[in-house]
Amino acid sequence: MITIGPDATAEDAASKLGRADVRRLFVVEGDGRLAGVLSRADVLRLFLVPDEVVRERVLRAVPAGVTATVSEGVVTLGGRVERRSQALSAIRVAWALPGVVGVAGAVEHEVDDVDPGVA
DSSP, rough: OOOOOOOOHHHHHHHHHHHHHEEEEEEEEEOEEEEEEEEEHHHHHHOOHHHHHHHHHHHSSSSSTTEEEEEEEEEEEEEEEHHHHHHHHHHHHHSSSOOEEEEEEEEEEEOOOOSOOOO
């Protein structure tokens, strides 16, 4: 029987479910009493975010000029920004948002302010 405490985070539960390769975790109080059962589906539901919500979050967080489409949690970035650092920032920001499972595409830039010696 694989257990977890009632104060564990969703990330802790997801990690434990994955490492132990089980479908359920038993939530046990400090004194050993069973407080509940947590399934993979319960944990997964916490991380699922509708594509339109992900898209709105991405567009609010990235620089102007960046476009985004989302399908099944995969964000495809496009558009054009002035500086390469803005394009790279858009990728990092998209990856960090809840519900994003992948980032694809490319954001074009006018000026390479990251490595100006490269054409």
